[in-house]
Amino acid sequence: MDIDQIIRNRRSIFPRQYNGKPVSxxxxxxxxxxxxxxPTHRLTQPWRFKVMQGEAKNRLGTFLSNTYTDITSDDDFSPFKYEKILNNCKSSSVIIAICMQRDPKERIPEWEEVAATAMAVQNMWLTCSAHEIGCYWSSPKLIEYMGDFFDFEEGERCLGFFYLGNYDKSGEEVSKRDAIDSKVEWME
Structure with missing residues (x-):
């Protein structure tokens, strides 16, 4: 596959679509x-990753579902969402916590480090696309509580979870974009 195909084939493939075959x-x-x-401005390389497989995924699922229960009022609690949290963790072959380590010297704006981390995730996504691995980046409100699960370094925080799994290609992984011409202004 060439780079154009890899980019255009990149999709969110959700944990419910994974087939249980492990990712190597x-x-x-x-x-x-x-x-x-x-890319990383001033080479801060702010991305940090915590890779969870096996029992670690189950511990994460339990922590997230319990935290969801704790922070959600009885009126807003959804048994469906509770089960979805657990099932996303169980169904995934791997879960990678996407974290960002803020430059201690704050030499660049924080948004640039968030952007660099997002670009690292895009590289992950494109690599998954090239190898036909399903993946999905989720950034639930629950990431605010990950300091109770992980031992973060000073200035480190979680930006979301990258779920990975093999899946059976169905041809339904279709996406579309509006024409680029509607989003570009040429100036001379």
């Missing part, structure tokens, strides 16, 4: 290595 450690390492080559 070789591919996981390649995904993370490619993330490491994202």
């Amino acid at each position: 450690k070789t591919i996981i390492k390649k995904i993370l290595e490619n993330a490491n080559w994202a």
Whole structure:
């Protein structure tokens, strides 16, 4: 596949679509290595990743579902959402916590480090696309509580979860975009 195809084939493939076949450690390492080559202003390289497999995924699911229960009023509580949180963790082969380490010297604006981390995730997503691995970036409100689950360094925080899993290609992974001409202004 050439780069144009890889970019155009990139999709959110959700945990409910995963088929249970594990993603190999070789591919996981390649995904993370490619993330490491994202652009980064002043080489702060702010991306940090916490890779969870096996029992660690189950612990994450329990923590997230319990936290959801704790922070949600009885009126707003959704048994469906509670189960979805658990099932997303169980259905995934791998969950990568996407974290950002703020430059201690704050040499650049924080938004640039968030953007660099997002570009690292885009590299992960494109690598998954090239290897036909399903993936999905979720940034639920629950990420605000991840300091109770992970031992973060000073200035580190969670920006979301990157769920990965093999899936059976159905041809339904279709997306569309409005024409680029509607989004570009040419100036001379």
